[in-house]
Amino acid sequence: MKQLIGKWGKGLGIYLVIMILFPFVMPDEYYRSVGIIIGLHAIVSIGLCLVMGLAGQVSLGQAAFWGIGAYTSAVLTTEFGLTPLLGLIASAIVPALFAFILGRAIAGLQGYYLAMATLAFGYIVQIGISEWEPVTGGANGMISIPKIGFFGDSELSMYYLIWGIVTCVLLFSLNLMHSRVGRAFRAIHKSEIAATSMGIDVRKFKLNAFVVSGMFAGVSGGLYAHYMGILDPQPFGMHESTKFLTMVVVGGMTSIWGALIGALLIGFISEGLVLLSEVVPGLQGDVDTIVFGAILVLIIMFMPEGLVPRVRSMYERGRTKKAAAQTGQRMERKAAS
Amino acid sequence: MTELLQYVANGLVSGGIYAIVAVGFITIYNVSKVINLAQGEFLMLGGMVTVAMIGMNVPYALAALLAVLIVTLVGVLMQKYVIAYVKKASPISLIILTIGISTLIRGLASLIWGKDAYSLDPITSNQPITLGGVNIAQQSIWILAAVLIVLFLLWYLMDRTMLGKKINACSINPMAARLMGISPAKMSMLAFGISGATGAIAGIVIAPLSVTSYDIGVLLGIKGFAAAILGGLGNPLGSTVAAFILGIVESLGAGYISSGMKDAIAFLVLIVMLLVKPSGIFGERSVGKGGL
Numbered sequence: 001m002k003q004l005i006g007k008w009g010k011g012l013g014i015y016l017v018i019m020i021l022f023p024f025v026m027p028d029e030y031y032r033s034v035g036i037i038i039g040l041h042a043i044v045s046i047g048l049c050l051v052m053g054l055a056g057q058v059s060l061g062q063a064a065f066w067g068i069g070a071y072t073s074a075v076l077t078t079e080f081g082l083t084p085l086l087g088l089i090a091s092a093i094v095p096a097l098f099a100f101i102l103g104r105a106i107a108g109l110q111g112y113y114l115a116m117a118t119l120a121f122g123y124i125v126q127i128g129i130s131e132w133e134p135v136t137g138g139a140n141g142m143i144s145i146p147k148i149g150f151f152g153d154s155e156l157s158m159y160y161l162i163w164g165i166v167t168c169v170l171l172f173s174l175n176l177m178h179s180r181v182g183r184a185f186r187a188i189h190k191s192e193i194a195a196t197s198m199g200i201d202v203r204k205f206k207l208n209a210f211v212v213s214g215m216f217a218g219v220s221g222g223l224y225a226h227y228m229g230i231l232d233p234q235p236f237g238m239h240e241s242t243k244f245l246t247m248v249v250v251g252g253m254t255s256i257w258g259a260l261i262g263a264l265l266i267g268f269i270s271e272g273l274v275l276l277s278e279v280v281p282g283l284q285g286d287v288d289t290i291v292f293g294a295i296l297v298l299i300i301m302f303m304p305e306g307l308v309p310r311v312r313s314m315y316e317r318g319r320t321k322k323a324a325a326q327t328g329q330r331m332e333r334k335a336a337s
Numbered sequence: 338m339t340e341l342l343q344y345v346a347n348g349l350v351s352g353g354i355y356a357i358v359a360v361g362f363i364t365i366y367n368v369s370k371v372i373n374l375a376q377g378e379f380l381m382l383g384g385m386v387t388v389a390m391i392g393m394n395v396p397y398a399l400a401a402l403l404a405v406l407i408v409t410l411v412g413v414l415m416q417k418y419v420i421a422y423v424k425k426a427s428p429i430s431l432i433i434l435t436i437g438i439s440t441l442i443r444g445l446a447s448l449i450w451g452k453d454a455y456s457l458d459p460i461t462s463n464q465p466i467t468l469g470g471v472n473i474a475q476q477s478i479w480i481l482a483a484v485l486i487v488l489f490l491l492w493y494l495m496d497r498t499m500l501g502k503k504i505n506a507c508s509i510n511p512m513a514a515r516l517m518g519i520s521p522a523k524m525s526m527l528a529f530g531i532s533g534a535t536g537a538i539a540g541i542v543i544a545p546l547s548v549t550s551y552d553i554g555v556l557l558g559i560k561g562f563a564a565a566i567l568g569g570l571g572n573p574l575g576s577t578v579a580a581f582i583l584g585i586v587e588s589l590g591a592g593y594i595s596s597g598m599k600d601a602i603a604f605l606v607l608i609v610m611l612l613v614k615p616s617g618i619f620g621e622r623s624v625g626k627g628g629l
Contacts, residue, residue, distance in 0.1 A: 052429065056429070057429075058429045058432055058433075060432075060436070105608070105611075105612050106611065106612075108615065109611060109615060110428075111428040111429070111432075112372045112428060112432065112566070112570065113566065113611060113615055115372075115374075115432045116559075116562055116563065116566050116607065116611070117607075117608055117611050119559055119562075120559075120563065120604035120605075120607050120608050121604075121608065123559070123600060123601065123604050124601045124604050124605060124608075127597070127598060127600055127601040128601060130597070131595065131597045131598055131601070238555060242436060242440055245433065245436065249433055253429075286443075286444050286447045286448075287444070287448065288444075289440050289441075289443055289444030289447065290440075290441060290444030290445055290448065291444075292437075292440055292444075293437050293438065293439070293440030293441025293442070293443070293444055294437070294441050295437070296433055296434065296436060296437025296440065296441075297419060297434060297437040297438055297441060300423060300426065300430050300433055300434040300437065301419065301422050301423055301434070304423070304426060304430055
């Protein structure tokens with residue numbers, strides 16, 4: 001932990017300051033709710049980043065775990081009278097179980113097959129939610145899901161609760177990345193065959209990444225359900241999965257910070273587009289779809305490693321250049337004297 | 338019994354469409370090792386462009402022809418300016434890229450045509466034909482005819498012409514193909530063009546039967562992808578059979594279990610299949626190295 005703080009000290013410090021101060025810099029309820037939604041997305045995208053960047057897999061159905069989490073907690077609290085806290089715990093466990101079963105099943109699949117399997121899973125879950133009417137309310141959805149009481153129910157306390165969880169998820173994932181497990185994951189991302197020959201149980205690691213990502217998505221979904229108070233199956237489909245994918249890809253698949261920054265960027269872009277469509281009435285249709293599609297295409301074409309690794313390598317190159325220039329000058333001075 | 342036959346007949350029609358999509362996937366995959374998840378958007382564009390042209394008082398046949406040409410061009414441009422640019426990308430990046438393209442096209446379509454559903458007149462009358470108690474829309478027969486013609490032409494092109502031999506050569510070993518004076522990049526562009534054209538034709542013939550709108554491509558594309566995988570990636574004949582099986586299973590599921598669960602049933606079949614035999618019913622055909 002100490003090492004971690006040393007290594008990430010600067011980044012973490014900046015992150016904490018911005019995170020804590022944001023609600024006071026923007027003391028508007030609206031911005032707080034935007035912050036909350038971004039936080040919820042960040043939890044999912046960090047989980048997805050573990051699957052994609054570290055384990056080198058792809059999940060095109062991440063919104064399904066989000067949806068399972070949301071509905072688990074919603075159904076347990078409204079129909080069985082559980083407290084939201086217990087509901088939230090269940091919303092971590094149930095999607096993780098689903099992820100475990102699915103992950104067990106598809107652990108042997110790669111590339112396109114894996115993409116297809118997760119796509120199919122995403123559709124099955126969304127259709128399942130809309131069709132299982134007696135429990136989920138079908139397409140009409142659910143109403144009056146209780147708010148989370150144990151932390152106060154104002155926007156501000158919700159904001160801190162959610163960003164507290166984001167921070168935990170972030171620290172866990174960063175820590176994971178710099179442990180043996182993380183190194184194993186990166187080895188798998190680079191080359192599965194090489195990793196296997198180094199004695200890494202590739203299947204087990206991939207499965208673990210999948211389960212953890214399912215759990216993160218589930219918790220986020222549960223929080224979403226209690227925060228919104230209403231649910232319908234619409235946000236748990238392909239569109240949302242693509243959005244999560246965009247967040248991870250923009251920030252950089254191999255970087256946990258990237259996933260967080262991706263979630264922030266996409267969140268702000270979404271809000272910006274909402275504001276824009278109020279000003280420009282001609283913008284019918286899904287403008288956000290166009291933007292996300294374009295972002296995905298452009299990033300893969302021109303910056304496949306993503307924003308954060310690119311900026312980091314530029315920064316480091318700049319520093320080494322500077323250092324090299326300085327030593328060069330020193331040498332010259334020495335030579336002159 | 339008539340009920341069963343009715344479902345099978347319906348399944349054959351949707352299976353035919355999936356077959357065209359699946360073969361489109363494979364045409365591209367064999368040459369360039371890219372799974373083009375934007376394949377479904379070709380269908381959507383085919384239908385929507387035709388509708389838009391007819392709205393501009395262009396005669397039906399000409400509108401359909403122009404739509405096919407435009408979508409072919411979209412396919413070619415997509416390969417030339419986007420896919421070819423990232424030739425060294427990993428499969429994950431390529432998947433993400435084509436998802437991005439598909440999302441982009443869908444978004445643009447919703448911006449241009451809005452989110453309304455449009456319908457196209459059937460090629461011949463709306464009167465269904467009754468055959469042994471089974472009602473078949475005339476358009477269904479057109480669809481099946483179009484599917485069979487397209488599949489036959491593709492087979493002929495790939496198996497019986499010099500051009501097909503060139504494409505196959507690129508898919509087996511691009512380096513050797515290049516040494517023989519064949520440009521893999523051009524063949525890949527051609528493959529995208531062919532996929533665009535066949536997709537557009539499929540999109541036009543189904544538009545009268547079901548309405549067409551900006552978002553029909555997603556599901557059609559994924560079902561076609563499912564069929565391509567079920568039949569064994571890279572195996573056009575296997576995928577065609579798998580597509581018809583998928584269409585019939587789905588139609589039976591919709592009829593006997595629940596119409597809302599129709600798509601879930603198709604995908605469930607796929608997941609089970611992936612678990613039991615990931616290489617597809619008929620086995621993945623060894624398609625060589627391929628690549629751009």
